[in-house]
Amino acid sequence: MTTDRPASISTLAVDWGPEGQPGDTLYQRIDGQLDYPTDLLNLPGLLHGAILRSDQAHARLLAVDTRVARTMPGVHSVVTAEDVPGLNRFGIVVRDQPVFCEDRVRYEGDAIAAVAADTPAQARAAIAAIRVEYQPLPVVEDAASAENQPALHEGSNLLAQESLTRGDVDQALAACAVVVEHEYRTPRQMHGFMETEGGVALPDGNGGVLFRVGCQSGHRDVEQLADILALPRAQVSVEAMTTGGAFGGKDELTIQPAAGILALRTGRPVMIHLDRFESCRSGMKRHPVAVRMTTGCDARGHLLAHRVDAVLDTGAYASLGPAVLENFMDHATAPLYRIDSYAVTGRLVYTNNGLCGAFRGFGGNQATFAVESQLDALACKLGMDPGELRRKNLRSRQEPGSRGQPVRWTAAPATVLDAALASPLWQPGNPAGARWLTGTGLAFGAQGNGLGDGLPDSGGGRLSLTPEGRIRVEFGFADYGQDIAGAITRSVCDALGCGSADVEVVLGQSRGPDSGPTSASRSSVMVHGLLSRMLPEWTQTLKRLAAELTGQPAEDLAPGTGGLFLQGRRLIDYRELAGKAPPDALVAEAGQDFPVAPGQETPVGRYLQLQIATIARVMVDRLTGRVRVTDLHHITAAGRVIYPPGYLGQIEGAAVMGLGMTLTEDMPTRKGRMQRDNLDQYLMPTIGDAPAQRVDVVDDTPENDPYPIRGIGELGIEAVTPAIVSAIEAATGVRVRTLPVSPSALLEAIQAREAQS
Amino acid sequence: MQADPTQRDQIRVLRPATPREAVALAKTTGAPYIAGGSGLQPVWERNGSWPRQIVALNPGWPGFRGIEETGQGLRVGALTTLGELAQHPLIHRYLPCLPEFMDQVAGPGVRHLGTVGGNLCAGGDLSALFLALDAQVHRLSDDDPQEQCQPLEDYSAGDGTLMTALSIPDSRQWRIGLEKLGYRERFSPPRATVACVHDGQTMRRAVCGEGGPARLRSSETDQDTELTAGGWQDPALRLAIQRMLAFLQEDIARDH
Amino acid sequence: MKDGDQPLETIRFELNGQAVTRSVPAAAALIDLLRDGGQVTSVRPGCRIGRCGACNVLVDGQVMPACLVMAWQLPGRRIETVEGLSDDPDYLRVRQALARESALQCGYCTPGFALSLVSALRARRQGGPADLTEALTGNLCRCTGYGGLKRAIERHLGPDPTDPSVA
Ligand SMILES: Cc1cc2nc3c(=O)[nH]c(=O)nc-3n(C[C@H](O)[C@H](O)[C@H](O)COP(=O)(O)OP(=O)(O)OC[C@H]3O[C@@H](n4cnc5c(N)ncnc54)[C@H](O)[C@@H]3O)c2cc1C
Ligand code: FES
């Protein structure tokens, strides 16, 4: 921590807390001792499944002939739409996606049939032997005109249209001294989790199925799977195993329906693990957005008017598209800034371009890229410092949010901005280098926690003492590397004073408590809230029981490492206590709604708000137009840091993911076909592309704030894109508005400018 | 029945005892040579179809692996891995720019598998430098009992001849510039790799990448036309190539 | 070709210190030989075309993607995975460095990174390159943004001062 800055700002470092070292599960992961769902290859009787996917983006399905496939060596079962026992549809918001297509395929990758065989090679061979007859239909590929083209589903291709308005934007625009109008485009980014979609469905011997898979919401999946398999919910269970990354891309069902049907058919466990080619082709992506923004201010830089027209391409099925649109809209209102008049409209359309859904940032980072770029454009036109323009228009901590809703910050936006402007990186680069042109850019973003806009959002948890004397904490969240277990353990240790070895965290069991989905940066908030509800009373019970057993006064006892202590001496250990306590005496359960603003009938937007300002420094190669991001400095205000390694890793990881979206990552489609199918064509950052990063924390959360812990899983991606793009402009004079940045376009622009001067 | 695409497990691996036998086998079966397999396997995986047979090249064959001084320069065995090339003390002495450049060719794991011969036969990143150096290819062919030597520029892989080694002239006194443009900083397929070699008298330039490997012979003003004719369709990429070349040449001139 | 026609070969190699004899298709990928039946699950597929490093193994001490190593190349070679390195001093150093700096999240990629580092540490002792960051350019991690990996290298994996080759 440097001394010349306010005391509440600190630079984050890895800190393992009182115990001073990482927990065992980290070592298990390094040692390869932790099984991921697709590692479960030693199950007795395991069969391997494979899915036949459409090779057409849009077609009528005239015939699916599985006769040959059924006779192939090693094949146990071949299933198609006819074999779906229950509802042949799924989808989190709208159940519009077939498990297996009946008479029409809507994207290249739509599932048509599946096979279970003894070996993966046999399953693949059988898939190749299924004959499909298609009658091609016109492909809807242009999102902007999709709603005027033949509909993919009932009604039109306009799945959702929303608008948010305030004041009279036309009038306000007319009154502006300076107006900028630009169009922005963002790519179809792929989640790129290292473990592709996969897992096992195991028949339970009583007609039910257990899924051990990589997923994000076991309870919700159970509901959908029970309907698909025509089973009572009690017969379907999900163990959301530790999975090799998700980022939103495992929020919908992936391989579960096919694996479940095959498991029921064959009575044997069935593993399906998509390979990267299939994952690229059929898996979820980020919504590409095309947005036009018109933003104006008066001559002194006060923002007056802001108009937004956006089209989001959701692909062939709805998935979480409507919720992504909502979050995009929210961010497109420029929530950090005071703007009297705005009109934001967004349209979400069906096309035959694959499938888009939840992805870290959830529409918000796409909007922030455009909003922050607009502010830079205004500053440039006004000849004003971009920091100054932002400061002029920032909301204060007391003001409501951009939609008039109450919001709860953890620091004043001006504090965060000032910290960003004080960054050592925030200095002019050298735009006249012989080869490398350097520049710095800054962007600011806000982000809310929770599902938002009054969507039902609640969850529960459970606390108990196991017979072995371990404090078991159960939540329904899935662990995909965000190290939620580490954070929970740290919270329990901090609250109780016990050691991390005393705590056992159990996550993602659909038979356990339902905590709601592992998404929308909601888990940390829920965990904190639920633990605060359960722990005090549970601790009292613990002490009371210990007092009864030892004859010492309960108020003198304190839980610690291994057991309860009296004046620094361990009096009784947890194990003994567990053995002697009446059954169920030490079980606590709690549920709560996700925090919304007090007194709001129908909540608007999101109440719990976080901020991030990112400063980027780049080098642009004058010879080739390629861009290197050398440094990123993030100033974050996201409440109290309970688990520094997790916080740091989330911000750094999300930022590099955003860097990828800015510079190299896109899954373009042509006639509905994905143009990239593996990691040699779809290029994610390597360590050679990763910048030096520094993460600062501004924490002005009041001591008695009821929600001091916020979810930071999506924060790091919020502002990184506009910061990089702004830095590129500082280095080259060229503002990029279509992502990913094209080195070719940049080079041509650099050359044109050189020719001029 | 459905045409049954050959799967990986069904490939027959032919293991000739000698280089000669390899050439004969390749001729009679039409099967491809496989060296490290790092160029071939990704293509097969992607297409979902494998050849029925492959002819395995054996790094144990005399002269096929390793680097030695010849008096006129270096001889690099075709089955020398990219990793060995990057590490070799002789390379550090003769081509000091190469080890650092190799950090940008594939990744460490792939460099332990991939070979120099495979890289050149596939028109990979090494092509630009070795073309500009006027390297000579030693090759065996079915219709010739003698090992032949020909300029890399004239060598066409895939006609069944077997590359046994590469001869590189003694370049210790020369000036060399080498640049790769990828899609990202490391571990990227080459977009364009350029090399300039100045032997004290003349400047030789070569390029490889998306438009394929080529020695560039035209003057600077005609370079764009030459690149276009050579298959470089993307004007911005042509521009990048020319700017990289110009920069390297200036650098070399400045060094003098 | 019919199924019974598979060209099986008997192959002997060393896996984590144990002699192994397997009858397998000659062109089978090492990753499948290792994962088959869940024997060695730290070697994980992420791309199957050499592009991610999640399937890394050490072959005679050098890191390679197991998806590109074919069975016929194995005879006589020594294969190591993290499962077999629990006593290896280089591995223990790497493991400690990764854990301390929180260089992982989901951990799917981590054994592959660890093996790249072990391979580079061994090579460095033999006079190989000192830059361990370069040793990780063939591995992809989608979770961490590589910050923890960089810290692990900077803070914990510098040249070992007790190593005689560091002079
Ligand atoms: C992840 C990954 C990244 C890569 N990155 C790069 C990169 O950055 N730059 C780059 O240039 N390449 C790259 N490659 C491609 C490839 O690894 C290299 O070009 C490598 O040098 C090829 O050598 P190999 O021995 O593996 O070739 P193989 O795959 O065995 O063979 C390649 C071709 O050459 C032929 N061949 C091989 N040896 C001979 C011979 N002696 N005589 C005649 N024909 C022969 C084969 O028949 C085949 O057609 C990459 C590959 C992968 C998997
Ligand atoms: S699976 Fe082998 S490198 Fe990706």
Ligand code: FES
């Ligand atoms: S930790 Fe998840 S991919 Fe690296």
